[in-house]
Amino acid sequence: MADYKNIEIKNRRASFDYEVLDTWVAGIVLTGTEIKSLRLGKASLVDCYCCFHAGELFVRGMNISEYYWGTYNNHQPKRDRKLLLQRKELRKLERALQDKGITLIGIKLFVNERGLAKIVIGLARGRKNYDKREYIKDKDTKRELDRVMKR
Numbered sequence: 001m002a003d004y005k006n007i008e009i010k011n012r013r014a015s016f017d018y019e020v021l022d023t024w025v026a027g028i029v030l031t032g033t034e035i036k037s038l039r040l041g042k043a044s045l046v047d048c049y050c051c052f053h054a055g056e057l058f059v060r061g062m063n064i065s066e067y068y069w070g071t072y073n074n075h076q077p078k079r080d081r082k083l084l085l086q087r088k089e090l091r092k093l094e095r096a097l098q099d100k101g102i103t104l105i106g107i108k109l110f111v112n113e114r115g116l117a118k119i120v121i122g123l124a125r126g127r128k129n130y131d132k133r134e135y136i137k138d139k140d141t142k143r144e145l146d147r148v149m150k151r
Contacts, residue, residue, distance in 0.1 A: 007038065009109040011045035016132065018105055018124035024093075027084035028059070028117045033067035034075050038117055040067075043109055050083065050104035050121055052094055057083040059106055059119065083119065093123070101125050 014020070030038070037043070042065035050059050058080045066074045085093070096102060108120040127135065 007041055007111040009041065009043050009045060011048065011105065011107055013046065014105050014107050014122065014124070016127075016135070018103075018122070018126055019131075020105075020107065020122040020124045021102075022123045023107065024085065024089060024121050025118050026057070026121055028119055029082040029084065030064075030117055031075050033070040033073060034064050034081075035117055036070075037064050037067040037075075038109070039111060042067075045106045045109055048106035050106070052090075052097070053080075055090070055094075057085060057090055057093065057104075059083055059121075062106060062109070062119075083121070096123055 044063040046061075046063070048059055048062040050057055052058075060080050061078065062081060063077050064075070065077055093104065097104065103124055103126070104121050105124050106119055107122045110118055110120075112118055
């Protein structure tokens, strides 16, 4: 079996636009051409978020590019994909989403050592513009302190 440990797609905007409160690792239901394309690293989590439909959790906005060698069996790149979590975790997430300003976002997509696609989802609260400025300032200050301490 090939080594898929280097497949890790991150949502870099997530930590800037959102304050992540808690995270979960969920499995994803994919078709054959989707997992082949994902193993080639052809995916994006830029505008992805999660929502409930009929008691099941789906991820929306996640883009997995069409498989190059796929024929008429190729998949739609931006279709909704079902996430696999335990029922207890789903109920907890559904209750948490009732609060105002709370959302579920995709943070990281990876292929585990068994070759299965997993996504790290985070319960997050959106940041305001002034929060983003403070976040950048704190990050720069921390980086400057680390640089001074290494000397």
